[in-house]
Amino acid sequence: MRRLRWRAGVLAALLGSALAGTGLAMPPAAGATAGRAAVASVVSDTRWVATGLGYRVLDVPSSRGTARVHLLTVDLREGRVSVGLLYPGVVAGRAPLSALADGAGAVAGVNGDFFNLSEAQHPGVPATGAPVGPAVAEGRALKAAVPRGQRFGPALPPGTNTRMVLGVDGDGRARLGELALSGEVRTSEGRIGLGGLNQYALPVGSVGLFTRDWGSVSRLRATCGTDTDRGAPCSTETYEVRVRGGRVVGVADAPGAGAIAAGTQVLVGREAGARWLRGLAVGDQVWVGHRLVPVGGEPDVSFRFAVGGYPVLREGRPLTGMDAVTSAVRSAAGVADGGRRLLLLALDGGQEFRSGLTVVEVAALLRDLGASDGVNLDGGGSSTLVARMDGADAVRVLNRPSGGAERPVPNGIGVFVRP
Structure with missing residues (x-):
């Protein structure tokens, strides 16, 4: 040696x-x-x-x-x-x-990435095993970042957040970046911005989107805690809407579990987001769109791979x-x-x-x-x-x-x- x-x-x-x-x-x-x-x-x-x-x-x-x-x-x-x-x-x-x-x-x-390993603060709510930050695989956005107060791991340095990633861009260069969720739900009556994509924690008052990429684990954890306190109680005001072929095909008062079929989108709302979703009925037309966009730096950069x-x-x-x-x-x-x-x-x-x-x-x-x-x-x-x-x-x-x-x-x- x-x-x-x-x-x-x-x-x-x-x-x-x-x-x-x-x-x-x-x-x-x-x-x-x-x-x-x-x-x-x-x-x-x-x-x-x-x-x-x-x-x-x-x-x-x-x-x-x-x-x-x-x-x-x-x-x-x-x-x-x-x-x-x-x-x-x-x-x-x-x-x-x-x-x-x-x-x-x-x-x-x-x-x-760090991930949702345990749920001792929320008895009866299963841990999801889902990571904290954004994830991109082969150019496809799999998930967005949870709120800062919902993360696992060491306290973040000042000026940073849960949206930070390490990845590789379209030119094959490794780089650090920040990826934010841009998306919305639109109906004939109005629209609401998306607060989450396949996340184990949604911002208070928001609507989150879950796709087949999420898996079969219960979506209940997404409505627990707050933006500043991971251990805060689960929300008592929730709603879930299933969309297929651009129309509402099902609704429920609480987030569900089970695999999501290809072509089906599940919207989960908490507080104000839940109240907005309650305005939808089976058969209503709905459009849902989303993407992860770079923040600051070089806005035209596209990540073909990224991990929080x-x-x-x-x-x-x-x-x-x-x-x-x-x-x-x-x-x-x-x-x-x-x-x-x-x-x-x-x-x-x-x-x-x-x-x-x-x-x-x-x-x-x-x-x-x-x-x-x-x-x-x-x-x-x-x-x-x-x-x-x-x-x-x-x-x-x-x-x-x-x-x-x-x-x-x-x-x-x-x-x-x-x-």
Whole structure:
């Protein structure tokens, strides 16, 4: 094992020799960041999972112990390499990351967004397993973001929100962005804006749309909590409308459950949204439209893949207001080389490395690995990194999950290599 001192916090010396001549060499990073470890160890040199996809292991000490980092470096300039969303075919569903990767034909991947894991505050209401932020698969919007107060995970940095995503645009470049829901319900009597798309939590007073992408889990959770308090009681004023072929085909006083047929749309309202929906009757004509639109930045950008993420690094600078105290096993993703290189990492959850890193240290690590932008993904028992190694036909878990086995997750970032 070689030990190298970080020069002004840069891991270029650490990774440069192994990546030289591959097109993956790291650029210098910016100056030091508070809370970062002073020494890093290379545990294993780069092993090539496939063309344009390298894997290596690093040890990063902190004041609480040593964190072991499992790192995938994805070269998006390689024409055969692409990145996409791993998910179990529905928004409200979970599966082990290895199963998601093998099922989709991915050669590697890391777990994705935080999600609705439990509902102890709402007895009798089933947890949905649905993720917090927006999700886009193969250019198709699967879901939008829940209100800020309804999210799971660390407190968001100032100036950020649940609509933040990591994704790949139509030019094949990785980037951070923000995706907002734009949609409405129209009838001959009026219109109302959509407040949600396949979400486990709807804004107070809104109408949300559920499609076959949601799955069969009960939609009741969408009417529980408030925009600022996830644990607030469920709404007592709800209504559900089923639409098929542009007409209302059914109504109910409470959100239902069960798979939604292709071509059927389910509208769920709470408070003012419920009162508006009660004005509809079976046979009424209804038009429902929706899309996810970029906010700020470059409004003409279209994401062919996107997953929700907690932003920690923008334009080479860690965000302010992040937790520099709480340490945990974490997963993260970073964008480097103008979006032509993607870094995917998961910390090891083995007992000797379980002290982990803070989100401030994760931001510094991503920057020192060459990233200009980055997100913290779901961590703890969810942190999982998989890849096909040594010509295997299936992926295997490369880090040790902190729970002792893979935790089923709602989505992940998959790496694909065409033959």
